[in-house]
Amino acid sequence: MPTLIKNGTIVTASDTIRADVLIEGEQVALIGRGLPEAGATVIDASGKLLLPGGIDVHTHLELPFGGTLSSDDFFTGQRAAAFGGTTSHIDFVIQPIGGSLKAGIDDWHSKATGKAAIDYGFHIAITDLRDEVMAELPSVVDEGITSLKLFMAYKGVFQVDDTTLFRAMQVAEKHGLLVMVHAENGDVIAELTTKLLAQGKTEPKYHAVAHPAMAEAEATGRAVALAGISGASLYVVHMTCEESLEQLALGRAKGFRVMGESCTQYLYVFESDLARPGFEGAKFVCSPPVRQPKDAPILWKALADGTLQAISTDHCPFWYAGGVDGRIPGKELGMAGFHKIPNGMPGIEDRMGVMWHGGVNGGHYSPNRFVEITATNPAKIFGLYPRKGTIAPGSDADILIWDPAQIHTISADTHHMNTDYNVYEGMTVRGWPQKVFLRGRLIVDGDTWLGERGSGQFLRRRPFGEVL
Numbered sequence: 001m002p003t004l005i006k007n008g009t010i011v012t013a014s015d016t017i018r019a020d021v022l023i024e025g026e027q028v029a030l031i032g033r034g035l036p037e038a039g040a041t042v043i044d045a046s047g048k049l050l051l052p053g054g055i056d057v058h059t060h061l062e063l064p065f066g067g068t069l070s071s072d073d074f075f076t077g078q079r080a081a082a083f084g085g086t087t088s089h090i091d092f093v094i095q096p097i098g099g100s101l102k103a104g105i106d107d108w109h110s111k112a113t114g115k116a117a118i119d120y121g122f123h124i125a126i127t128d129l130r131d132e133v134m135a136e137l138p139s140v141v142d143e144g145i146t147s148l149k150l151f152m153a154y155k156g157v158f159q160v161d162d163t164t165l166f167r168a169m170q171v172a173e174k175h176g177l178l179v180m181v182h183a184e185n186g187d188v189i190a191e192l193t194t195k196l197l198a199q200g201k202t203e204p205k206y207h208a209v210a211h212p213a214m215a216e217a218e219a220t221g222r223a224v225a226l227a228g229i230s231g232a233s234l235y236v237v238h239m240t241c242e243e244s245l246e247q248l249a250l251g252r253a254k255g256f257r258v259m260g261e262s263c264t265q266y267l268y269v270f271e272s273d274l275a276r277p278g279f280e281g282a283k284f285v286c287s288p289p290v291r292q293p294k295d296a297p298i299l300w301k302a303l304a305d306g307t308l309q310a311i312s313t314d315h316c317p318f319w320y321a322g323g324v325d326g327r328i329p330g331k332e333l334g335m336a337g338f339h340k341i342p343n344g345m346p347g348i349e350d351r352m353g354v355m356w357h358g359g360v361n362g363g364h365y366s367p368n369r370f371v372e373i374t375a376t377n378p379a380k381i382f383g384l385y386p387r388k389g390t391i392a393p394g395s396d397a398d399i400l401i402w403d404p405a406q407i408h409t410i411s412a413d414t415h416h417m418n419t420d421y422n423v424y425e426g427m428t429v430r431g432w433p434q435k436v437f438l439r440g441r442l443i444v445d446g447d448t449w450l451g452e453r454g455s456g457q458f459l460r461r462r463p464f465g466e467v468l
Contacts, residue, residue, distance in 0.1 A: 001041055002029070003440060008045030008401065012052065012390050013372035021050060023397040026439035030393060045401050048434060051371055052390050053087025053398030054352045055378040058237055058261065058312035061091050062111050066342045068329040071317045071418045074115040075453050077348055080416035082118050082444050082451060084349035085433040087398040088388055088459065090121040092149060097128050101136050105143055109458070116456030118438055119398075121382065123180060125149040127158050129168060137168070138175040144460025146383050148177055149237070152219045153184035153287065162226065169232035176463040178381070179227070180235045183219035183244065184211060184288055193339050202337040204281030205274040208289040210338070216288050217243035224251035224258050233466055235381065236260040238314050240288045241295045249307050257466050259381060261310040262303065264351050265423055267296050267358060282331040283320055283421050285341045300358070304365040309377045309467045313351050316344025317419040346417045350410055350424055352400075357429035360404075383461035397440035400433045408432040 003023040010017050010031065022030040022040070061077040063070040072080065074091075081089060093108040095101055101124055108122055122145050126133070129150070137148065150165055151158035160168070165181070172179045192210040196202075201209070220236055224247055227234035236248060239260045251258040269290045274281040284290055302308040322330025334341025352374060359365050365373075379389025386395050408429050412422040436444035443451035 002039065003043065004035060004037055004040040005043045005045050005050060005399070005401065006035070008048050008050040010050045010391050011367045011371055013368055013376035016368060021391065021399065023437070023440040026396060028391060028393050028395050028397050031391070043401070043435070049367065049402040049404060050391060051085070051400040051402045052375040052388070053400055053436065053438065054085050054374045055384065055388060056081065056086050056089040056312050056315065056348055056351060057310060057378045057382055058263065058314050059089045059091045059348060060314070060316035060344065063092070063094065063316060065316070065344070066340065067333055068318065068322070068342055070344060071319055071328065071330070072315070072346070072348070074112040074120070075117055076416070076418040077315065078117040078120070078456060079449060079451065080349040082436050082438070083416045083449070085352035085400045085402070085436060086118070086348060087436065087438045088119040088121070088384070089348070090123055090382060092125045093122045094125050095127045095133070101133060101140055105140070105145070112456070112458065114454045117443070117451045117453055118456045119459050120456055121145070121384070121459040121461050123147045123149055126160070126168070129160055129164050134167065134171060137171050137177065141175060141177065144458070146177055146461045146463050147180055147235070148172065149180040149182065151182045151186070152223065153182055153186040153189060155186040155190040159186040162222070165223070166226050166230060169226055169230035173230055173232040178233050178235055178464040180237050181223045182238070183216060183223050183236050185215040185219045188215045197337060197339065204279065204285055204338050204341060205271070207285050207338040207341065208271045208274055211287060211289045213241040213243045213291060216241060217247055220244040221247035224248060224256060227251070227258055228254060228256040231257070233257040233464065234259065238263045238288060239308065240266045241291045242298045245298060245302050245307060252307070259309045259467060261312050262299050262308055263312055263314045264347050264354055265345050266290060267299055268354065269423055279335060282334055282341045284345065284423065285331070285334070285338065285343055286314065286316070286345050287343045300364040303359070303373055304369060309373070309381060311351070311355055311373045313347035314344065315346060315348035317346035317417055318342045318344055319419055320421045345423050346419045347423060349415050349417050350422070353408060353410070353429045353432050354424060354427070356431040361430055377467050380465045381467055383464050384459060385465070397437055399437040401435040402431065403434045404431045406430070406432040406434065
C-alpha cells in the first residue's frame with residue numbers, strides 16, 4: 001500500500017518547499033500539493049520537516065582494536081543510528097595483516113549478514129600494502145567499493161610511507177578510487193609517546209600531548225601535496241583543528257581534488273575532558289585527539305562555508321567499565337598508559353541531533369546546509385546520489401519526519417548504542433526525528449523500534465564525485 005506524507009515541509013540541500021510526498025514501494029513516487037489520499041496510508045506531518053535520512057560515512061562496527069572489539073555490532077549500531085535519524089552508513093573493512101583485500105571484505109560481509117537493520121556500504125582500510133595487494137586494489141570496484149583508506153599514523157602497525165601512499169594514489173586515480181587518509185605524522189607521535197611514557201606521564205590527558213595539532217597539520221599538508229602531484233582525489237577524515245584546515249583550504253584553493261570531514265565530537269569535547277579526574281578521561285580518547293575550545297568555532301565555520309564537505313562520527317564505541325557482566329574488555333585496557341587505551345567514542349545515534357542543535361539552532365548554518373553536510377554531500381562524494389541523500393522522485397524513500405521543536409536529552413540511560421557512557425551525557429537538544437522511514441518502511445516511530453534485523457541492504461557504490 002502506498003504511503004502519503006501530507007502537510008510537511010521538505011528540506012533538501014537546495015530547496016525548502018511545502019509539499020506532500022507519495023511513497024510507492026521503496027521509492028519516492030511523487031511530490032506535490034494536494035495529492036489524493038485514496039488507497040494510501042496517510043501520515044500528517046503538519047508543523048514538521050521532511051529531511052533525507054542521514055548518511056554517516058565513517059563508522060567502525062565490531063572492529064578489532066587493541067585486544068578487544070568495538071561494542072556495537074551491525075544490529076545494535078544500526079538500530080541506534082536509525083533512532084537518531086541516520087538511515088545509511090559506510091563502515092571500514094579492515095584488511096587482515098598479511099591477508100588480501102578480498103578476505104577483509106568477506107569478513108565484513110559476514111559481520112553484517114543477518115544483522116543489518118539499515119543500509120550500509122564499505123570502505124577498504126589498507127593495513128599491509130604489499131605489491132600483490134597494490135595489484136588487487138582495482139578489483140575492489142567490482143565489489144561495489146570505491147574508496148580506500150590509508151594511515152599516515154600508527155607506526156609499526158598500519159602506517160604507510162610516502163612512497164606507498166603516492167603509489168596508491170596513482171593506482172586510485174587510474175581506476176576511479178577515492179583515497180581517504182588518516183592524517184597524522186606517525187613518526188612524531190611515536191617519538192613523543194616514548195618520551196612521555198619514559199617520564200611517567202601515562203594519564204589519558206597525555207594522549208593529546210602525544211598527538212599535537214601540528215602533527216595533524218603536517219600530515220594533512222603532505223597528503224594534499226601528494227594528491228596534487230598524483231592527480232588523485234583525496235578525502236581527509238576526522239579533521240580536528242585550524243592548522244590542518246589551513247592545509248586543506250590551501251589545496252582546494254590550488255584546484256586540487258581534495259575534500260575533508262570533521263566529526264561531531266570535535267565540536268563539543270575538548271582536551272579538558274581528557275583531564276577529568278581519575279581514569280574518566282579515557283572515555284574521550286580517540287585519534288586524532290579532541291582539541292581546544294578555540295578550534296570549535298573554526299570547525300563550525302568550515303562546515304558552513306564549504307571548507308569541509310561532510311560531518312561524520314568515527315563511531316567506534318568501547319565499554320568504559322569493560323569486563324563487567326560478561327562484557328568484552330574496554331577502555332580499562334589502557335589504565336597503565338594512555339597509549340593502550342582503545343581509541344574511539346560512541347556517536348552514531350547523536351550526530352543528527354547535535355549537529356541540528358549546534359548548527360541550525362546555533363546560527364552557524366541553514367537547515368539546507370545541515371542536509372547537505374549530513375546526507376547530500378556524503379551521498380555525492382561516495383557514489384550514492386541521487387538514490388540516497390535527497391528527497392526526489394525515484395530516490396529511495398529514506399525520510400525523516402523531523403520535529404524542530406522536540407526537546408531531547410541525551411543520556412547513556414536512554415540511548416540505544418551498546419556502551420555504558422555517552423559523550424554528550426546530559427546535553428539537551430532541540431530537534432529530533434519523530435518518525436524514520438527506510439526505503440518507504442517506517443522503522444522508528446518515536447521511541448518504538450519497528451525495524452527488522454537483517455533487512456538492511458548492502459550498497460554497491462558507483463565511482464565517487466568530488467564536492468568542490
